[in-house]
Amino acid sequence: MRVFITGVGVVSSIGLGKDAFFQALAAGKSGIGPVEAFDVSNLGRTNAGEVKDFRPRDHLTAAEARRMGRCSQMALAAARMAVADAGLAPSVLESPRTSVVLGTTMGEADVLADLDHAWIAKGAAGVRRAWIPKYGSTLLPIHVARALGAQGAVLTLPAACAAGNYAIGFATDLIRAGKADVIITGAAEMLQELQFCGFVRLAAMAPTRCQPFDLNRQGLILGEGAGILVLESEAHAVRRNARVLAEVGGHGMTCDAYHITRPHPDAAGSKAAMRQAIERSGITPDDIDFVNAHGTGTKHNDSAESKVMRDVFGERRVPISSMKSMLGHCMGAASALEAIGCVMTLETGIYPPTINYETPDPECDVDVVANTARKGKADIVLNNSLAFGGYNSVTCLARPGKLPPPSEVAKANAA
């Protein structure tokens, strides 16, 4: 059973909605700027990829906006865009065969901060009772399912910075296993003060900008947003004559089991995840046209990821780029937003650039799409995500019809 992407929705620092997002990615537009949501004046770092023009009431009813934290608000807004993009009628969505599987790192972080700060300032009596049930990462898909009428599995996979790929990969497995026809998937994350401070204290945050693969890269820049995709079984998409944006191929999942924040120096886990994604798609490394890098802009990540590229592709220099140079690291939402960027690449043949790239790093000897977008063959691409906790996940995405049928791949793998 093939699994298709038939709609996408985006809330990002470089644009709301698919069209604005695609245009900004192709133009190398940066969403990074001074943080406005909270006071960063004494933290030594000021910048992030904050979503500044998101007005919840443009997308949500007053009651919906009231019962949600910012993370769910962005998730639902992007989900509504994705469903509209897919042309799915409410009557089709309202079904036990529709599921919602979302990823996140922290979920409703603003709700918890509000509760916690009230408790610290005023004691237990100061905590707003009505806000308590609004906290929990499980709420993201609950809110989306409720608004869209999904009645099947409703699940959050908190997989830190690989959460989007985990959700997309698991949703694909569920559809292939015949357990759902349509799955609203992807991820959402909001920028929040405690996280910001934490990354500063881990000495992981760059002073002003994110420079993946550059010799002088100084770390990551945080971001936020939501990327939601509509996945459909081939049978369901064909039955309703849906426009197909892309096909989800194989995905790889491994765990480094090494360190909670650092990638394994030999990168065996991320290498295995990339190889799994390729093998499970029934193709070889030679078939990959472009790799969307995890590319956080930290010393460790980018050199390890470059090594994996060389190990997987050998002498062949496959173009690679990191959208995090423009979006910042949107944590749980990162690989979902980037999967949508990959859909653009498959549709248009445009590889989005890695901006702020100035000085090549011998430790990162890869073909970086530097500073301006590049046109090229884009039939099959990989989307890398390598997370905190040693969670690695890589997804293969392709133009419709460019991958062998999954039944043949399964047969070959079994043999």
Add this chain to the structure above:
Amino acid sequence: MNPKAITGLGIASALGTGRSTLEDGLKNPDGIAPPGPIQSFDASRYGTPPIVEVPGFDPTKYLGDKGLRTLDRLTKLLVVAARLSLHDAGLKRDNQWAALGPDRVGVCCSNAYGSLEAITELDRVAVLEDARYINPAKFPNTVSNSASGYVSIWEDLRALNVSVSDGNCGALDAVACADVFLETGRAEAILTGGGEAMSEALYLAFDKLGALAASDPSSPRARLGEGAAFLVLEPLERARARGAKVLATIDGYGTAFIGPKDDATLLYASSEALERAITQALEDARIGASDVDLVVSGISGIARYDDEERAAITKVLGASRPIAAPKLLFGETLGAGAALAMAASLAWLDGVAPSCIVAGERPAKVDTVLVTSVGYYGNASALVMRGLR
């Protein structure tokens, strides 16, 4: 689903740490010692809060005393349960691999609220002192999948690690995830279960919502609990082929979501969602309602949820089916809840006389168990476990 073998169990619960403490407690529930003083936070201002913790939990006994300093309670509970489960399944002996190996074993771990302990501790430093003073070694604990990630690090489990968050249905959903991953050959064995740790913030939240208040003198009062349990799941034929002892099988799963119609409502219990989940689970296991000997429910003493759960069970299985409520022993343990229910079910399938019966007659023999859970927002899941026939 193709039946999955349960080949090992590791558990830390209100009955103690380790499988034998679970079985002893279930054999003699009246002999369980009452909860001692609260260990996880200073509860002096709350009188005698309705809380059950893992009694005398001492991770150093299982993990040694190195490397524990920055780990939170949730992580320690989960790592201990994981280590015990690997040994129980014969995958490890004296902390060394004895079967399969790191690349073939993964983790599917449910948790509802992450480490509230870590988040509130760092928030306090940031608000009362200065954000620049938060401990970077503790910051990773604030991330939702951190505890699950540490399970892989401590036990060297590299096949995959998937955290699942679906409130108190999460551990049943973790089984559904593990089933998909085993069927697609991503691992040969998956530690499947969940954990939740007691903290002052968690207690305060439930207390403030009135969830722990006695609703009716004739019903048991809900207690908030904590714990962790992992079941080692493997494809049945493969488990047999490697000579593993099979404790029971998981044969079917179902889940559904039906949200409230009323715009102002957020917390919501749906009996219809559970009816659908039960029906799906029975179909998935290819059994009929009359095959279920015992329902191991999520009934916890929170009346609005308990009532909907009973209504759904009664509607699908009839009014006379025996219903057990292990949360009366374990407390409401949220992300760990259904994992502890599956652990209790293992003992009952193994011949231990069922306890915590809240409806129907205690069955003389238990071959087939239906585990049910009603989420707090309209979600519900159910799962079928069978003993060795």
